Amino acid sequence: MPPKRYRNDVIATAQATGYVLQFWNCLLVGDDLTLISIMDEPECEDLIDAIYDTSNIEEWKNFRHHYRTLRLWSLTYEQQLTTPLHITAGRGFVDCLRHLLQRGASVDLAPGGSTALHEACQNGQPQCVKLLLSHGANSNAVSEDGLMPLHVCTSPESLVCAKHLLQFGAAINGQSLGEDNTPLHVAAQNGLPGHTELYLHYGAALEKRNDDGLTPLNAACSQPQEKGDLERYTKVCELLLTAGADVNTEDQDKQSPLHMACKNINPGVVDHLLAHGACVNTMCYSGNAPMQNVLKVVAYKADHKPERVVRSLLNHGSIRVWPGALPEVLKYCCVSPRTIEVLLNAYDRLKVTDDWVEAVSPEMFKEHKGFYESVFSLQHTPRSLQHLARWKFRNYLDGRVHKVVPQLDLPTFIKNFLLLEFRDYVH
Structure with missing residues (x-):
């Protein structure tokens, strides 16, 4: 289902009262009290599922010029098309996220190609991940890059996020589109022993090959490693070998x-x-x-x-x-x-x-x-x-x-x- 777009008349009304930029500013700083007061305004009802297009920087700058009293302005957000849910989930603003969800925000909206759940996992925000999942977020949603939320758990900080995903039914052996990586491949490639142990506990396949013909053990061993990463990759390989990974599996x-x-x-x-x-x-x-x-x-x-x-x-x-x-x-x-x-x-x-x-x-x-x-x-x-x-x-x-x-x-x-x-x- 295509994402719901902002109606022009609603935009005009909200902009005329200065609420769009105030709302955006609240999202960026996690100001949940002001956020609630804005959402209580009748003309701002549709701001909850607003799709912000930050690609036209000059237009946003000109818009900001009329509201010099705002505390913060940021154009560092990575996605060009984003929503309030994505912003708060990615930045870990749990209270703001909760208010948005309670007001009926579309939990799986993905105007920029990925859901707010992807955003929270990628940024290692476990509380936001749990909140999104408890409000019905799809733990196996596929982004336009072919990645499920487990595939974007690529940092040590995302371990608890991965735990929540698995508890809510994430596919332990789900493969990414194009690369055919499983979550265990991703954990191995990024040298994540905690994730590796977790996935093995949930029955991750040890010998499944990705598009390059690599098993998770091959993937861990082949990944370029800085000196400070050697210990992490050693632990990952130890876990895989102890679990029974084939030590002599060859790539292409x-x-x-x-x-x-x-x-x-x-x-x-x-x-x-x-x-x-x-x-x-x-x-x-x-x-x-x-x-x-x-x-x-x-x-x-x-x-x-x-x-x-x-x-x-x-x-x-x-x-x-x-x-x-x-x-x-x-x-x-x-x-x-x-x-x-x-x-x-x-x-x-x-x-x-x-x-x-x-x-x-x-x-x-x-x-x-x-x-x-x-x-x-x-x-x-x-x-x-x-x-x-x-x-x-x-x-x-x-x-x-x-x-x-x-x-x-x-x-x-x-x-x-x-x-x-x-x-x-x-x-």
């Missing part, structure tokens, strides 16, 4: 969750994936194993601790870098000396040449002089007996290092040495 390019987590360099996620049986040497269509994925991005994400990822992969039996490619790897990964250290400790001998020296920039050499001097000294010195013993032991165990070493009756410092603990030099 045959990239597994491990490929993706290595590309984003999230050590916590990598550890969980490996602990749940992720295949460490599977190659994607481009011919890359997880190890290649992490080494390609070390230069851009050195603060993500790529050395932890490389160490975990090697301890689980990852293929090593072809020795002839080590100077190239050194060139692009020299910003992370510990990554270089772990890589080099996977070999029993190294053919260090002048190319290695040239591969490290003067800036990096100066910053990590002690470490790189220890590397370059191997040009004339064999590896130590201590290291050779470690290499022999690890080589014998092959991909079982991570299982066997922790069970050995050995001092902790020896176990750590066998598991390639960082020492910030190579010997």
